[in-house]
Amino acid sequence: MDYESLRDRYSRFLSRRDEGRKPITFWDGELPSKDLICLEAGMPNEKMFPIKGIDLHLVERPFEDGDEDKVSITRYEEPVEMPIARALQYSEVRGMQPMVNFCKRIVEMINKPVYEHWDVLMSNGSSDSMFKVFETLCDESSTVLMEEFTFSPVVSNVTSTGANCVPLKMHLTTDPREQGIDVEYMEQLLDNWHEIEEYRHLNKPKLLYTIVTGQNPTGMTLSMEKRRQIYRLAQKHDLIIVEDDPYGYLTFPPYDPENPMKNVYTDTENPMSIDEYLQQRLIKSFLTLDTDARVIRLETFSKMYAPGLRLSFIIANKFIIDRLLNLSEITTRAPSGASQAIVYATVKAMATRETAYQDENDRMFYGWIRWAMKLAATYTHRRNVAFKALYETDAYKNHLFSVLEPSAGMFINVKINWPHAKPTDMKSSLDQLDKVLVNKGVKVVLGYKLAVDQKFSMDSSGFLRFTVAYASHDDQLIEGCHRIANGIQEYLGH
Amino acid sequence: MDYESLRDRYSRFLSRRDEGRKPITFWDGELPSKDLICLEAGMPNEKMFPIKGIDLHLVERPFEDGDEDKVSITRYEEPVEMPIARALQYSEVRGMQPMVNFCKRIVEMINKPVYEHWDVLMSNGSSDSMFKVFETLCDESSTVLMEEFTFSPVVSNVTSTGANCVPLKMHLTTDPREQGIDVEYMEQLLDNWHEIEEYRHLNKPKLLYTIVTGQNPTGMTLSMEKRRQIYRLAQKHDLIIVEDDPYGYLTFPPYDPENPMKNVYTDTENPMSIDEYLQQRLIKSFLTLDTDARVIRLETFSKMYAPGLRLSFIIANKFIIDRLLNLSEITTRAPSGASQAIVYATVKAMATRETAYQDENDRMFYGWIRWAMKLAATYTHRRNVAFKALYETDAYKNHLFSVLEPSAGMFINVKINWPHAKPTDMKSSLDQLDKVLVNKGVKVVLGYKLAVDQKFSMDSSGFLRFTVAYASHDDQLIEGCHRIANGIQEYLGH
Numbered sequence: 002m003d004y005e006s007l008r009d010r011y012s013r014f015l016s017r018r019d020e021g022r023k024p025i026t027f028w029d030g031e032l033p034s035k036d037l038i039c040l041e042a043g044m045p046n047e048k049m050f051p052i053k054g055i056d057l058h059l060v061e062r063p064f065e066d067g068d069e070d071k072v073s074i075t076r077y078e079e080p081v082e083m084p085i086a087r088a089l090q091y092s093e094v095r096g097m098q099p100m101v102n103f104c105k106r107i108v109e110m111i112n113k114p115v116y117e118h119w120d121v122l123m124s125n126g127s128s129d130s131m132f133k134v135f136e137t138l139c140d141e142s143s144t145v146l147m148e149e150f151t152f153s154p155v156v157s158n159v160t161s162t163g164a165n166c167v168p169l170k171m172h173l174t175t176d177p178r179e180q181g182i183d184v185e186y187m188e189q190l191l192d193n194w195h196e197i198e199e200y201r202h203l204n205k206p207k208l209l210y211t212i213v214t215g216q217n218p219t220g221m222t223l224s225m226e227k228r229r230q231i232y233r234l235a236q237k238h239d240l241i242i243v244e245d246d247p248y249g250y251l252t253f254p255p256y257d258p259e260n261p262m263k264n265v266y267t268d269t270e271n272p273m274s275i276d277e278y279l280q281q282r283l284i285k286s287f288l289t290l291d292t293d294a295r296v297i298r299l300e301t302f303s304k305m306y307a308p309g310l311r312l313s314f315i316i317a318n319k320f321i322i323d324r325l326l327n328l329s330e331i332t333t334r335a336p337s338g339a340s341q342a343i344v345y346a347t348v349k350a351m352a353t354r355e356t357a358y359q360d361e362n363d364r365m366f367y368g369w370i371r372w373a374m375k376l377a378a379t380y381t382h383r384r385n386v387a388f389k390a391l392y393e394t395d396a397y398k399n400h401l402f403s404v405l406e407p408s409a410g411m412f413i414n415v416k417i418n419w420p421h422a423k424p425t426d427m428k429s430s431l432d433q434l435d436k437v438l439v440n441k442g443v444k445v446v447l448g449y450k451l452a453v454d455q456k457f458s459m460d461s462s463g464f465l466r467f468t469v470a471y472a473s474h475d476d477q478l479i480e481g482c483h484r485i486a487n488g489i490q491e492y493l494g495h
Numbered sequence: 496m497d498y499e500s501l502r503d504r505y506s507r508f509l510s511r512r513d514e515g516r517k518p519i520t521f522w523d524g525e526l527p528s529k530d531l532i533c534l535e536a537g538m539p540n541e542k543m544f545p546i547k548g549i550d551l552h553l554v555e556r557p558f559e560d561g562d563e564d565k566v567s568i569t570r571y572e573e574p575v576e577m578p579i580a581r582a583l584q585y586s587e588v589r590g591m592q593p594m595v596n597f598c599k600r601i602v603e604m605i606n607k608p609v610y611e612h613w614d615v616l617m618s619n620g621s622s623d624s625m626f627k628v629f630e631t632l633c634d635e636s637s638t639v640l641m642e643e644f645t646f647s648p649v650v651s652n653v654t655s656t657g658a659n660c661v662p663l664k665m666h667l668t669t670d671p672r673e674q675g676i677d678v679e680y681m682e683q684l685l686d687n688w689h690e691i692e693e694y695r696h697l698n699k700p701k702l703l704y705t706i707v708t709g710q711n712p713t714g715m716t717l718s719m720e721k722r723r724q725i726y727r728l729a730q731k732h733d734l735i736i737v738e739d740d741p742y743g744y745l746t747f748p749p750y751d752p753e754n755p756m757k758n759v760y761t762d763t764e765n766p767m768s769i770d771e772y773l774q775q776r777l778i779k780s781f782l783t784l785d786t787d788a789r790v791i792r793l794e795t796f797s798k799m800y801a802p803g804l805r806l807s808f809i810i811a812n813k814f815i816i817d818r819l820l821n822l823s824e825i826t827t828r829a830p831s832g833a834s835q836a837i838v839y840a841t842v843k844a845m846a847t848r849e850t851a852y853q854d855e856n857d858r859m860f861y862g863w864i865r866w867a868m869k870l871a872a873t874y875t876h877r878r879n880v881a882f883k884a885l886y887e888t889d890a891y892k893n894h895l896f897s898v899l900e901p902s903a904g905m906f907i908n909v910k911i912n913w914p915h916a917k918p919t920d921m922k923s924s925l926d927q928l929d930k931v932l933v934n935k936g937v938k939v940v941l942g943y944k945l946a947v948d949q950k951f952s953m954d955s956s957g958f959l960r961f962t963v964a965y966a967s968h969d970d971q972l973i974e975g976c977h978r979i980a981n982g983i984q985e986y987l988g989h
Contacts, residue, residue: 338803
């Protein structure tokens, strides 16, 4: 599909508000050529910045402070593609070219779209990415499907455009083939949309929003088979798929209760190779099935580098990327150049260790992926620590809760096994349990707070979400898990 | 006015879209207390960031690379209020508290509002600030007044909300009492709104957008007397004033043709004191007249530190700030923590030189203001260089152009003195002149491109805007000015 075909095909998905957005610029946006004296743009000379250099002190792996790497960002020389004179100047709204190229490389190497005219737009964190996507595609006439449990702030991104959210039932199970969106439910819903009492006042959905791997809050991952089925449904009913994937690199090997601390990432005898990680541990994006250019993928540096950078990127067909860029022009413009330069210089430093590769782009890619593996190893270790801690409690042994074992990501869900019938008022039951937990000294998130439609999901919302990400060390995580179990025991004991 | 009164008073200014915005959060947003194990928010532990320290190499003044200051941002210790563990973590949507406090301090010391319930919201550069302000206040029913020449991208910020822009005539003169918005025109327009053929289909304006000091593109500054008159008009006609002030710190003392390189900022015998700068050189914001809490002021670190930081702040009454914050919650969330930490650590470093002050907040404020003075001195020097270069050309001596002397900011406007009548087609005349200039090797911006309504301002748009900000050294600026003059000579010679 060339650009014109993409425009013809996808214009109908644009929101009413997209039409009204006509950025005005009075400059060419071209960088000055050598002979031309450019007195045009109101850009301060870089020697008017109070800063002329930035050194980054990097660590080799999470939680290790041994030998450190120092890498410098100087006014003109380092990194040569993105020194301070560029990074702290006004820069390209779509992201600085070297950074965009690096993001494209990640996509190409791992999730290469099956069509040609795709592109990347950098953005200010996934919240900003989502705002831009929904603002460009949704208005009062739109209906958006999403997992019944989700990162609930995204609901407000959708509803603030005037659009409506409709939840999809999920299979909450550790079975990797079954977990995640209930595809049959989704099929029935779409096939019979106009006959369904509850939704007939809404237009047929035009978007599916899904957190595909290590879903927040459930930790579920859509299998490739499910991805193929969902993609076929999207084709049949002409849906755009917004694939949010902040946790995709943090996949967990299966947990072995016989050997709870086993970690295939760091196995001393047979550590995982980078190819195994790329080929076997990472789940391919919907992009790899996307013959129609209907997938919008969201990635972020928040979990893989640091959330405070507010740096993310969006992958979609070139026409949609242009519409998103059009919105960026009148809102954020470029993401922070400081954030971009920090990530870029870090990746360049990681590249220096990858001496096995000839090409600098390969070195950067593999250097970054090696870091991703180290993070995945850390999360896997913490998953192990948390599971072990939960499974050794009396409350678990007394069957007062079960653990919804996550396949990736930062979250573990503890499902309460109500001793008799499920509570008639799940919300207030969870609120009461929460009070007990806070008294025990642990703070978690209650399942119903993560439901798109609390009524729709009330029966299945009897769980607690907690994260393995933030604890300062294993002992704190263990203590937190024990407090959760003890709190449940105390609460259900009443 | 307490919060309730502000809400009662200013709710009617909110856009239709503001109403639909209901952010959903499932977390408390409280930082974990000492005894509570917080397994709630999906925050990676700071030891999972690949970075543990950042050193900044600072310069003491623009274009000087002598002894440098090195200042460190470490994982936990420095700066104690904003180390990496905080700055690169998810942080407060309104901006990190120490940074917000510093911005508040700037406002309090220079432009203290005359009412009590004002607040500050940090944002991702002034483009983002403007988007948030107009998106929150404007919709299809709104009319916005602005200077007839302006930073034209702001027009698209307004029109993309559905609102209409109406230009205000300006006095383009070097007389400090007269320059800027034609207040009589504005008064007539507002008093007779419903009788004016051209505008009667529009609602009466509810907003004035103005770049108050060193206006872009004209370099004009509104005198205090004009500010008082405009504020009274805003009261009479109930307008919100959006005061954009990116250049306010860069004020120019009058130019002395007898002594073109004179620079009162750096006069060796009698250098300007910090109090003189604050009391005499800076023009007070509309905030200082704002008995009604109707002013929204926009400041940015783009010109004072570096544009690539994408860091700005908005000052307004607490009710309006809350509505803007509400929008930030579903869009950008916090600005880059890397950018915030870089500015904050820099200001802390600048503070160490201010040993005359007891209080750390005073040291930070005066340290920052001393930097602002150094920048203003640099801009004044460049203004001098450019004026001298322009005034020594034959084209100037032959009265082919005049210079609209700016009172502040980054821009100088060269007004073409058309030898006979003004061109009937100003746009194509300027386009032709532009071609000659590019051939001469200099790039400027054409006046008509900066008009809100090209037809309305066609007669007065026969000028070229150029910046003194970007040239790499004085000689390049001089050469650029000569090329402009030679180009005009060649073009008008035909």
